[in-house]
Structure formats: structure tokens, C-alpha cells
Amino acid sequence: MTSNQKKTPATGAETQSPEEEFIPRLDVTVAGIHFQNPVLTASGTFGYGQEFAHLIDLNQLGGIVVKGISAEPMPGNPSPRIYETESGMLNAIGLQNVGARKFLEEKLPFLRALRTRCLVNVFGYSTEDYVRCIEILNEGEGIDAYELNISCPNTRCGGMVYGNDPRLTEEVVSASKRVARRPLLVKLSPNVTDITLLARAAENGGADGLTLVNTFVGMAIDVETRAPRVSNVTAGLSGPAIKPVAVRMVYQTYRAVQIPIIGIGGIAKAEDALEYVIAGARAVQVGTANFYDPGASLRIVEGIRDYCRRHRVHFADLIGALRLPDHPAAPATEYAST
Amino acid sequence: MVTDEIVIVTENRPLTGGHFLLSLHAPRQARSTRPGQFAMVRLLGDSSALLRRPMSIYDVRPLHGAAERATRSSADGMTGIKPGAASGNGDRSELIQLLYKVVGRGTQLMSELRPGDEVGLLAPLGHGFFEEEYLEQAKQAGEIWHVAGGIGIAALLLPAKSLAKAGIRQRLFFGGRTKEDLVGVEDFEPFMGEIMLASEDGSRGYRGYVTRPLEKALDSGYGKKLLLMACGPWAMLQATVELAKLHGQPCLVSMENRMGCGLGVCLGCSIRVKGEGHGSYERVCTEGPVFWADHVIWEKESIPKV
Known part of the structure; x- marks a missing residue:
């Protein structure tokens, strides 16, 4: 932000309060990608962007992470695929997607025309699958980064095999990094005892950044019929219910790795996003809230701007700006291993 | 054209067998509704229903009729609604009516809506009876x-x-x-x-x-x-x-x-x-x-x- 942008017309400028004069910067660089603001829409909750074009101004978003793409199209799981729970929802979609080539042909041209950053979530069943998908996507123009999904809980032998094992995480990340022509983020699973081990493994494999976290494996049962509510039996829990756990994981991981973190889990308003940022996230993703409130992401941008103005800080100054008590009773960084 | 709007309940009429007919003042959405399309209803405030509920659009109608009856039956809440100007094609529809049955938490909360209450309405949606x-x-x-x-x-x-x-x-x-x-x-x-x-x-x-x-x-x-x-x-x-x-x-x-x-x-x-x-x-x-x-x-x- 240059100083002339802060200047107001001479008349009446002196009557303005200091709060009105401060114009905070919201832009941020994550893994070498410059975002106009730190609010992204999460994979699987925003389609390929176009679906929201008539409801919100997509150019005001920091970034769009598109639905997980595999080398080949995927049909997904049988119905029922979703179920609402207290302050959350279970989903087991099964990574239904159009496949990498069709994405490049049919979906990417629209996204490329936006000012908003475009990140592509990538998944596969084997290291070769991930590599092949990235190689196909490398041919497309207008993709700003890849987000490696090694954490989907809903496919038979899917990403989570990688997400639970530090050795496999490092292997798939380094294989992907070797071929990726764009920055590589890795989306981690929260369904682990110590997420910092997986975070370090991804860092060692060459990840440029981390997305924390994917959904928590959950389950709901219809007691009348004694059947699971979702056909896949277990499903991924998202929404406000998971936020405190995910914030804790961002807090722990921020202290364990050097690479930047994008925080995600139950963010529905600016205050939620700011919790993640203060815990250590450089940017955030809005997920489930897009389903019931298409305007949520842009209101979060404005809410963060208001907060920054009120506290007279630029967004980047808030990252990891947690004020810990003098003598924390039990350091959370050691929680998982005790 | 789909829009996401905050709309006002004009009537929530109980029918037999746990069914209700909910009337919402949503002129823009009513006029763009085609047969067989649906709406997503969002319960606002501290609702325990997180997601919207999908509902068939039962009927669209002008403001007089159902709404006037609702106005007479409730002393509050209705003053903000004035009949809008007819659109170019002469369609004077202003109300969207949703016929629903209480089957779970979301519809239970819907059944508690009163004239003057606000709900979020995403409509009209889907390919109806084309x-x-x-x-x-x-x-x-x-x-x-x-x-x-x-x-x-x-x-x-x-x-x-x-x-x-x-x-x-x-x-x-x-x-x-x-x-x-x-x-x-x-x-x-x-x-x-x-x-x-x-x-x-x-x-x-x-x-x-x-x-x-x-x-x-x-x-x-x-x-x-x-x-x-x-x-x-x-x-x-x-x-x-x-x-x-x-x-x-x-x-x-x-x-x-x-x-x-x-x-x-x-x-x-x-x-x-x-x-x-x-x-x-x-x-x-x-x-x-x-x-x-x-x-x-x-x-x-x-x-x-x-």
C-alpha cells in the first residue's frame, strides 16, 4: 500500500479519526504465490468456481481451490452421501470428478480469466497416479499451485493411506514435487495421533506449504433402522464442530515446520478465520459454509479488513501473533506425544 | 436467475398430518420460478440446522390472498411488505409457497416460523419439468x-x-x-x-x-x-x-x-x-x-x- 492511497482530500482530512485513516494491507504471499487477500474457498465446496459466479464476485476472493482432480474421471459413492450433524456435516462423496483432461478443457478457461488465484486439488490411488495427474495438469495454463490431497477419508484405498504414514507421505510428496511445475501444497489429514510428524514428513518431501486440515472420520447411525446414515458407513466430518481441534493442529504445526500453513476447518465468519491466523496460518480456506452461505467468504474478507483497521495492523502482522500465557500448564506442542 | 435473498414469512399455515404451507414474500424469485423447480431454505439466527433444506416450489402467487389473510391474522411484522410493481411480462407473482411435512429437525424448526420472521431463500433452482x-x-x-x-x-x-x-x-x-x-x-x-x-x-x-x-x-x-x-x-x-x-x-x-x-x-x-x-x-x-x-x-x- 503506497502512501498516496492513504491520503484523503485535503478538506476535512484533519477531522478524521485515526481509525479511518489506517488502511490495512490484506495481501499475503504463501509458498511463493501472492494472494490479494488470505481467504480461499476450499476444495469440494466451491465446484469449479463457475457455479457461484452469479451469486458473488469471484474476483474479490483470495483464491479458489477446485474440487479434487484425478488423472481419470471418478464416479463417486452411492447415495446417501451426506448427513447433517450437530454443527457439522458428514460427507462421503467419493471424490466424484471429471478427470484432469476434461478439467483443463472445460473448467480451467473460466478460472484462468479471474484475478483470483486458482489452486488445483490433486489426488490418486498410488504415487504414479498423483504424478500422472500433475503431469497432465502441468500442461494447463492459469493454475497457480497444486494442493496434494493425501487425506481423503472416503475412498477405499485412497489418499489416507498416505496421510497416515510419514514415510509414504514423504514419498508421494517428493515424487509429486519432482514433476510439479507449480508450488506444491499438501493437505494433511487430522486423523492421526501427532500431525506434526506428517507435517515434517511433507516438509522433508519438498512441500512448499501445508493445508490443515481435511475432514475428521466420523459416523452417524439411524437408530430406527440401525443403518448408517451415509452409504459409505464412515464419512468425513466438517463444519463448525471441528474448528477447535483444527485450530489446535495449526497451532502445533506452526511451531514444528518452516513452510507456510493454510488453515481450514469450520470457518464461517471472520473471527473463525482470525483464530487460525493467530494460531499460525498464513491464509485460510472456507469450506462447508459455502454450502449454506455463498456470501460467507467475501464477508470474511471484509470482517478481516475491519478487524485489521480496528487493531491498526496489516494482515501479515497477525500470522502466529498468539499471546500465550506466561506459564502454560501443559504446552500443546507436546500434547500429542504425552 | 438464482438469487440468495433474505425474505419475510407472510404465513405458515398448518394443514393436516403435520403438513404446512409456508408463504414467503420473494417477488424476484417468484417471477423467475418455472414449473418443477425448487428452493433451498436457510433458517437464520442461532438455528441448530446448519444446512439449507431443499423444498419444491409448490406455488407462486400475487401478494393479495394468502398474504392479506396473514396480515389480518397477525398484528405485527407485515408492515414492511408492499405490493411491488408488475414486471414487464405482467407477472404479478410475489409469493413463493412451499408445502412441506415435518419429518426432521429442519422442518420442525420451519414449522415454528411466524409471519414477519426472516429466512434465507436460494431460488429458483434446478431443471424442473422443462x-x-x-x-x-x-x-x-x-x-x-x-x-x-x-x-x-x-x-x-x-x-x-x-x-x-x-x-x-x-x-x-x-x-x-x-x-x-x-x-x-x-x-x-x-x-x-x-x-x-x-x-x-x-x-x-x-x-x-x-x-x-x-x-x-x-x-x-x-x-x-x-x-x-x-x-x-x-x-x-x-x-x-x-x-x-x-x-x-x-x-x-x-x-x-x-x-x-x-x-x-x-x-x-x-x-x-x-x-x-x-x-x-x-x-x-x-x-x-x-x-x-x-x-x-x-x-x-x-x-x-x-
Whole structure:
């Protein structure tokens, strides 16, 4: 932000309060990608962007992470695929997607025309699958980064095999990094005892950044019929219910790795996003809230701007700006291993 | 054109059997609604319902009538609503009416809405009974037969109205568990040549499933060219589709499923269909809710009731 942008017309400028004069910067660089603001829409909750074009101004978003793409199209799981729970929802979609080539042909041209950053979530069943998908996507123009999904809980032998094992995480990340022509983020699973081990493994494999976290494996049962509510039996829990756990994981991981973190889990308003940022996230993703409130992401941008103005800080100054008590009773960084 | 708006409840009329007719002042959305489309209702405030609830758009109407009655019956809340100017095509519709049954937490909360309350309304959504396509088919057919099970009736009033306007003969087969489920029959009367009612307990009309009188009618009307339009529980749709196939009659079905967004992004409502499409699945909210029956794979009951 240059100083002339802060200047107001001479008349009446002196009557303005200091709060009105401060114009905070919201832009941020994550893994070498410059975002106009730190609010992204999460994979699987925003389609390929176009679906929201008539409801919100997509150019005001920091970034769009598109639905997980595999080398080949995927049909997904049988119905029922979703179920609402207290302050959350279970989903087991099964990574239904159009496949990498069709994405490049049919979906990417629209996204490329936006000012908003475009990140592509990538998944596969084997290291070769991930590599092949990235190689196909490398041919497309207008993709700003890849987000490696090694954490989907809903496919038979899917990403989570990688997400639970530090050795496999490092292997798939380094294989992907070797071929990726764009920055590589890795989306981690929260369904682990110590997420910092997986975070370090991804860092060692060459990840440029981390997305924390994917959904928590959950389950709901219809007691009348004694059947699971979702056909896949277990499903991924998202929404406000998971936020405190995910914030804790961002807090722990921020202290364990050097690479930047994008925080995600139950963010529905600016205050939620700011919790993640203060815990250590450089940017955030809005997920489930897009389903019931298409305007949520842009209101979060404005809410963060208001907060920054009120506290007279630029967004980047808030990252990891947690004020810990003098003598924390039990350091959370050691929680998982005790 | 889909919009996401905060709209005001003008009436939430209790009907029999836990059914309600919710009237919402939503002029823009009412005027762009086409037969068979649906809305996603968001309960505001500290609602314990996180996601929106998908609801068929039962009817659209001008502000006088239902709303005026609501105004008279409630002393507060209605002062903000003034009839809007008629749009260019002379459509004076301002209200969207949703006919629903209390089946779970979301509909329970909906039933507690009072005139003057606000709800979030994302509407109109989906490909309804595609006017061009179905009118063409309908004109070729001698008659349209509507088949409704329970709250499935909610998807059929607007199609019935527009078909009547086009001068097409119609018949309604409508079944429920008891007579209390047979709501809205009087709304259909002006548009139907004949109405066949059925209830499982025999409290009104034929005792048993509605597909039985439908079968008899299909048998006796042999040779007549029809178009069936059905909405209801999976088992009823399955039986209807089977009968239509047996008699070589085309059938449109309006499907329902749990939905996360209504916008085609969560992929929560996908159902199995033949051919390629979106994989071998298509989204009820986007490719549907109305499908040709022979496009859907009907092998087993997979759509949850709640």
C-alpha cells in the first residue's frame, strides 16, 4: 500500500479519526504465490468456481481451490452421501470428478480469466497416479499451485493411506514435487495421533506449504433402522464442530515446520478465520459454509479488513501473533506425544 | 436467475398430518420460478440446522390472498411488505409457497416460523419439468397423468397449472398413508379432469398404494398416448416407472435427496443414472430434479427419507 492511497482530500482530512485513516494491507504471499487477500474457498465446496459466479464476485476472493482432480474421471459413492450433524456435516462423496483432461478443457478457461488465484486439488490411488495427474495438469495454463490431497477419508484405498504414514507421505510428496511445475501444497489429514510428524514428513518431501486440515472420520447411525446414515458407513466430518481441534493442529504445526500453513476447518465468519491466523496460518480456506452461505467468504474478507483497521495492523502482522500465557500448564506442542 | 435473498414469512399455515404451507414474500424469485423447480431454505439466527433444506416450489402467487389473510391474522411484522410493481411480462407473482411435512429437525424448526420472521431463500433452482421439452411431449400425448405420493404432491401444482393453460387434459393419482397426507387436493381440482385418491389405511379413496388405481387405469386406457409425471417416495417412483415401462408410456420423475448446497458443488445429492454424464451419477439439484424415468437406475432404494 503506497502512501498516496492513504491520503484523503485535503478538506476535512484533519477531522478524521485515526481509525479511518489506517488502511490495512490484506495481501499475503504463501509458498511463493501472492494472494490479494488470505481467504480461499476450499476444495469440494466451491465446484469449479463457475457455479457461484452469479451469486458473488469471484474476483474479490483470495483464491479458489477446485474440487479434487484425478488423472481419470471418478464416479463417486452411492447415495446417501451426506448427513447433517450437530454443527457439522458428514460427507462421503467419493471424490466424484471429471478427470484432469476434461478439467483443463472445460473448467480451467473460466478460472484462468479471474484475478483470483486458482489452486488445483490433486489426488490418486498410488504415487504414479498423483504424478500422472500433475503431469497432465502441468500442461494447463492459469493454475497457480497444486494442493496434494493425501487425506481423503472416503475412498477405499485412497489418499489416507498416505496421510497416515510419514514415510509414504514423504514419498508421494517428493515424487509429486519432482514433476510439479507449480508450488506444491499438501493437505494433511487430522486423523492421526501427532500431525506434526506428517507435517515434517511433507516438509522433508519438498512441500512448499501445508493445508490443515481435511475432514475428521466420523459416523452417524439411524437408530430406527440401525443403518448408517451415509452409504459409505464412515464419512468425513466438517463444519463448525471441528474448528477447535483444527485450530489446535495449526497451532502445533506452526511451531514444528518452516513452510507456510493454510488453515481450514469450520470457518464461517471472520473471527473463525482470525483464530487460525493467530494460531499460525498464513491464509485460510472456507469450506462447508459455502454450502449454506455463498456470501460467507467475501464477508470474511471484509470482517478481516475491519478487524485489521480496528487493531491498526496489516494482515501479515497477525500470522502466529498468539499471546500465550506466561506459564502454560501443559504446552500443546507436546500434547500429542504425552 | 438464482438469487440468495433474505425474505419475510407472510404465513405458515398448518394443514393436516403435520403438513404446512409456508408463504414467503420473494417477488424476484417468484417471477423467475418455472414449473418443477425448487428452493433451498436457510433458517437464520442461532438455528441448530446448519444446512439449507431443499423444498419444491409448490406455488407462486400475487401478494393479495394468502398474504392479506396473514396480515389480518397477525398484528405485527407485515408492515414492511408492499405490493411491488408488475414486471414487464405482467407477472404479478410475489409469493413463493412451499408445502412441506415435518419429518426432521429442519422442518420442525420451519414449522415454528411466524409471519414477519426472516429466512434465507436460494431460488429458483434446478431443471424442473422443462417447459419446452415437456410441453412438446405433453402436446403429443393425449393426456398427462400426475402421480404423487405424500409430500411429492408439492412438485406438481405448478406443472399442472401451466399444462392447464396450454389446454392439455390432466389426471391426478395421489396417495398417502392416511387421509391426513392428502393435502392440497382442492388446489389441483380446477386443473384436473379426474382425481384418484388412495390411502394405505383406506381413510380416503382407494385403500392401498396409489400405484394400484394407476395400474387399473393404465390397463383400461390401453392405446392412449400419455405422459406420466411422478413425484414421491422411492418405492412409489420405482413402481410407477415400472408400470409406465410396461405400458410403453413416457414418464418424468421429480427426484429428491439430501442436499448440501443446491448449487451443484457438494455433489451430495447425486443419483445413479445411465450413460456418462457426471460420471455415472447426476446431481438432483442441477441436472434434476426432473429426470426421464428411463435415465435413472432404479435398482435399489437408496434415497433417504430424512
